Amino acid sequence: GAGVSQTPSNKVTEKGKYVELRCDPISGHTALYWYRQSLGQGPEFLIYFQGTGAADDSGLPNDRFFAVRPEGSVSTLKIQRTERGDSAVYLCASSLTGGRAGANVLTFGAGSRLTVL
């Protein structure tokens, strides 16, 4: 597609529920990133995919968070047993290359705002 698409744009859920957030990256971008941003803060790295595999998941806060990218394109961020502290804007970005030698210029989606009541 022309840009990075994220759905839903807004999600309100109750504490304890399961949530899925979807990211459709730019066609041909091999690297895909998930970030989380709280109000007034910078984006916090969660996980990065190179192709289908998670190259770095060191930013996932705990085992309630999981992300997949089964075909190397669309990715889904999954949050189990949501907590109020999970409320944030979840940003997805993609780039042409995620390699060490590459210049990783990220194209971001508009984000999914998650509110846990």
Added chain:
Amino acid sequence: SQQGEEDPQALSIQEGENATMNCSYKTSINNLQWYRQNSGRGLVHLILIRSNEREKHSGRLRVTLDTSKKSSSLLITASRAADTASYFCAAGAQKLVFGQGTRLTINP
């Protein structure tokens, strides 16, 4: 922890003035990038400077990099109301780690 830290956290200037934001980072880098975010979502890439470069220009933007001090600065010249946004530096190799950002307000 955040890789980059911007200074100041907030900056308010009059239209037409220049705005300077600073960023410090912690580890070795291949390049350093600056992004802009307009009220809310979606960051937009502004400029990238490689570790072997000291200065780079793009339109009204000027970025400097001092690897010995692990710092960078972003200068926006002749500011406009439309420049009102948050500005973030980002550094890293395989993953980009962002700073807390500078909130820039341009007053007409």
